[in-house]
Structures are given as C-alpha cells and as structure tokens.
Amino acid sequence: LDLTxxxxxxxxxxxxxxxxSDTEERQACxxxxxxxxxxxxxxxxxxxxxxxARQLAHLRKIRDPLRKLTATLSIEQQKLxxxxxxxxxx
Numbered sequence: 001l002d003l004t005x006x007x008x009x010x011x012x013x014x015x016x017x018x019x020x021s022d023t024e025e026r027q028a029c030x031x032x033x034x035x036x037x038x039x040x041x042x043x044x045x046x047x048x049x050x051x052x053a054r055q056l057a058h059l060r061k062i063r064d065p066l067r068k069l070t071a072t073l074s075i076e077q078q079k080l081x082x083x084x085x086x087x088x089x090x
Contacts, residue, residue, distance in 0.1 A: 002077070013065045013068075017061050025054060
C-alpha cells in the first residue's frame with residue numbers, strides 16, 4: 001500500500017485487532033473435540049451459532065480501525081486494498 005507515516009499507526013491498529021481475533025479463533029478451535037465422532041444436529045447448530053457470533057464480534061472489532069484507515073487512503077491505495085481483501089462471507 002505504500003503507507004504514509006500518518007497512515008502507519010492506523011494500519012498497525014488494524015493489524016493488532018485482526019491478530020487478536022485470529023488468536024481468539026485459534027483458541028476456539030483448540031476447544032473442538034479431537035475425536036472424529038459425528039456431532040448431533042443440535043451440536044452442529046450450537047457450533048455454527050458460536051462461530052457466527054465470533055465472526056460478528058470480529059467484524060465489529062475491525063470496523064472502526066478499518067474505516068479510520070480507509071478514510072486516509074488515496075484512490076490508488078483504496079483500489080489496492082479493495083483488490084487484496086477477500087470478500088466477506090455474507
């Protein structure tokens with residue numbers, strides 16, 4: 001992105017929030033059962049609900065840092081970040 005010195009702290013804030021969410025997701029994965037048993041329908045539903053809640057929390061955490069950063073980006077930087085970020089799964 002060739003960030004300016006003024007943009008760099010906002011990028012670092014976004015990175016920190018994203019890393020925190022990654023850590024939380026990894027911790028949640030370690031809590032999953034290591035045995036390959038077939039979960040019941042209700043267990044799958046509970047797991048899906050928990051994962052969706054984590055995803056929503058992640059989106060809410062990165063929303064403000066990402067908005068702050070993108071508000072400072074040039075048009076070329078915005079094009080780069082738009083192309084580099086995967087689409088949201090919704």
